[in-house]
Amino acid sequence: MIEIDGSTGEGGGQILRTSLALSMCTGQPFRLSGIRANRPRPGLMRQHLTCVKAATVICDADVQGDELNSQSLMFTPRKPRAGDYAFNVGTAGSCTLVLQTVWPALLLADAPSRLLISGGTHNPMAPPFHFLERSYAPLVRRLGADASLTLRRLGFFPAGGGEIEVEISPAADRLQPYDLTERGQKIDSYAECFAPALPRAVASRELEFLGTALGWNADRLRVAPVRQNEGPGNALLATLAYEHMTEVFTQFGEKGITAEKVANALVHEVRDYQLSDAALGPHLADQWALPLAIAAWKRQRSAVYTCTTLTAHAKTNFEVIERFLPVGFSTKQTGKGWRVELRPMK
Secondary structure (H helix, E strand, O other), rough: OEEEEOOOOOOOOHHHHHHHHHHHHHOOOEEEEEEOOOOOOOOHHHHHHHHHHHHHHHOOOOOEOOOOOOEEEEEEEOOOOEEEEEEEOOOOEEEEHHHHHHHHHHHOOOOOOEEEEEOOOOOOOOHHHHHHHHHHHHHHHHOOOOOOEEEEOEEOOOEEEEEEEEOOOOOOOOOOOOOOOOOEEEEEEEEEEEEOOOOHHHHHHHHHHHHHHHHHOOHHHHEEOOOOOOOOOOEEEEEEEEEOOEEEEEOOOOOOOHHHHHHHHHHHHHHHHHOOOEEHHHHHHHOOOOOOOOHHHHHHOEEEEEEOOHHHHHHHHHHHHHOOEEEEEEEEEEOOOOEEEEEEEE
């Protein structure tokens, strides 16, 4: 039984999700206390509970503490089972966080799986669908793990109602870690605004401000097609595609926040990334650690990647991964970024 203190480091829901994912992958049970202890409302919220329920179903786990607001959880897994699954967060809580919890285990299953997940698809403090589709999933495919992602319906806070469909192929025998230290040649960069049930002027103002600030012409500024009943919502995305990887940065509009302020925040994210020559941005650097660690563990091979920033979120994630897998992370600041090395521990 691995004992995890949920109040350590960043102290958020990532500790729970990484623990669930690696418990399913390794068969190791864990006990987590102080769940989300550093959050204003600690304990299991609806989306975290959905992660627990999804993991429980997929590996027929024995669980204690799986209820709303619970601050402790004991999870004892059995072997993950491939299959067709449907999970509904029941609120605007993030679909993508549920997906990232169960994705690694289903990669190690013995047959393909299909998931239908309902809830929020574009949430603050969670990876939006387009980030997973364009940034995360292509890197996972290069590990040897194929998956297809389909956005069936947008879902924003507070209405929710979004749906994503995911098909995951088994890849336990094909996983191969690789180094990712350079972006490669620049291929494309563009911005999109998803703003269902909002005046078109909102999207136009955000895109115009961003285009002026970054020097992007009108062809690279796009109002995305949406259904009005998918809103109200406002997500402004910048996609930067390179030879070896793609980054997606997102800012969300909120009531009382001007379109220009939303766009300006995204401009700063893009510029911060462009000032460095490291491969991965801060969010991708955090989320890439888990699938890469699984591949390194399976193949007993080291891997290296570079990133612009190492967040507290990422460092906490490294520590949780090291509790479950015989791997070690080492980090070193290099110029305008960081070098992360992952080594299997003999």
